[in-house]
Amino acid sequence: xxxxxxxxxARRLGANAAERLDVEATARQVVQRLREQPARRGGIWIxxxxxxxAATVVILVGGAVAVxxxxxxxxxxxxxxxxxxxxDDLRDLSAEELRDVLTSFDEIVASDSVVVPESGTDLNxxxxxxxxxxxxxxxx
Amino acid sequence: MANPQPRTETSSDAALIAAWRAGDEQAAxxxxxxxxxxxxxxxxxxxAPEADLDDLVQEALIRAFRSVDRFRGQCQFRSWLLTIGxxxxxxxxxxxxxxxxxxxxxxxxxxxxxPHDHAEAREAEALLAAGLQQLSRxxxxxxxxxxxxxxxxxxxxxxxxxxxxxxxVHYHHAVxxxxxxxxxx
Numbered sequence: 001x002x003x004x005x006x007x008x009x010a011r012r013l014g015a016n017a018a019e020r021l022d023v024e025a026t027a028r029q030v031v032q033r034l035r036e037q038p039a040r041r042g043g044i045w046i047x048x049x050x051x052x053x054a055a056t057v058v059i060l061v062g063g064a065v066a067v068x069x070x071x072x073x074x075x076x077x078x079x080x081x082x083x084x085x086x087x088d089d090l091r092d093l094s095a096e097e098l099r100d101v102l103t104s105f106d107e108i109v110a111s112d113s114v115v116v117p118e119s120g121t122d123l124n125x126x127x128x129x130x131x132x133x134x135x136x137x138x139x140x
Numbered sequence: 141m142a143n144p145q146p147r148t149e150t151s152s153d154a155a156l157i158a159a160w161r162a163g164d165e166q167a168a169x170x171x172x173x174x175x176x177x178x179x180x181x182x183x184x185x186x187x188a189p190e191a192d193l194d195d196l197v198q199e200a201l202i203r204a205f206r207s208v209d210r211f212r213g214q215c216q217f218r219s220w221l222l223t224i225g226x227x228x229x230x231x232x233x234x235x236x237x238x239x240x241x242x243x244x245x246x247x248x249x250x251x252x253x254x255p256h257d258h259a260e261a262r263e264a265e266a267l268l269a270a271g272l273q274q275l276s277r278x279x280x281x282x283x284x285x286x287x288x289x290x291x292x293x294x295x296x297x298x299x300x301x302x303x304x305x306x307x308x309v310h311y312h313h314a315v316x317x318x319x320x321x322x323x324x325x
Contacts, residue, residue, distance in 0.1 A: 001264070001322045003315050009268045010287035012261075014184025017193055018177045026194065027172035030201045031165045 153217040157208055168205055175218050176201065178289065182222045185284045186229055187273055196232060200225040215298035219291060223299050226281050264322075271321035275314050282307055283314035 153174070159167035180197050188196050204211075204224045211220050272280050278300070285291045285299065286307075296307040 001319060003319075005264075006268065006315060006318055006322075007287040009261075009265050010185065010284065011290075013265060013269060013284075013288055014181040017184040017190045018180035020190075021177060021180045021194060021197065023173055023176045026176050026197060026201070027169040030172050030198055030205070031169050033198070033202055034168065034205055035165065 154213065157211065157217065160205065161208065171205075171217070172201055175221055178218055179221055179225050181288060182284055183225050183229055185269070185272065185288050186226065186280060187269070188229055188232070192232065196225070196228055199232075200228040203228060215295055218289075219285070219295055219299035222285065222289065223281070226277070230277065267322050268318065271318045274321055275317055279310050279314040279317070282310040283318070286311050 151170070153171065156167040156171050160171070176197055179200055180193055183196050183200070184190065184193060200221065204221050207224075211217065214220075272283070275283065281300065282296055285296045286293070291299075293304040293307045293311070296302075296311075297304040300307065
């Protein structure tokens, strides 16, 4: 079979199937679907992208914390740099907000990396100063 | 939606795209009318099962209209649409878990003329269709864009974001491979 014959066959390939396509019905359905499901706008795309970026940052920070805990010769706990960055912003938080931060933090980091008060005091019983001290404890 | 603007049969694709961007649904319908069959032929040639052809054509058209902002006239609208069709078919194949080949004995049937000649033609076309499935996706699409759709290499290159020389090489590799496959059968 030479190239001309291949091309001739290629031109016929799918021709009958295409002829059976109801073009008008296709046009109606395409327009209808476009109307019902309008294109995603840039704003939504940007929002989703930002959420993905935020999720990536959380995963990276969590990963870094985990690696710092597992690395030999290093003190178990949160990387001082990361902890310092977090602690710098703690001054403006209320006791309730600090509790939320701590709860979220605990979900990422295993509890043995945080200095828990010896008495096993419930977090809800701590005041703002105590919570702040607790969150700063990984800095050493 | 905006009121449709007056158009003639000779309105360019670019004018219809601009009208669609401005909210003219009729412009989209007209573009579908112009290109749906070529898209269907391309998809069928690339291995789309006939039972799914209508859905695949619609999906490719919808993707094209939704991402039309990315079309900057780098190639013809039809060429761009066909490459989107290729992506839709790839996704379909991934979902299906296997690439299906269209039942060509049904697809290429022509009831006029000598039955013996038609049987031979059907066999040859079935061989070609099977051979196309053994090519890489790029070779298959370049071959179809060139041999089935009659596009120039420059146009193929623009549609596939490659060079004209690379498109030519892919086409010739595809032809050589298809000849080998047909000869071995």
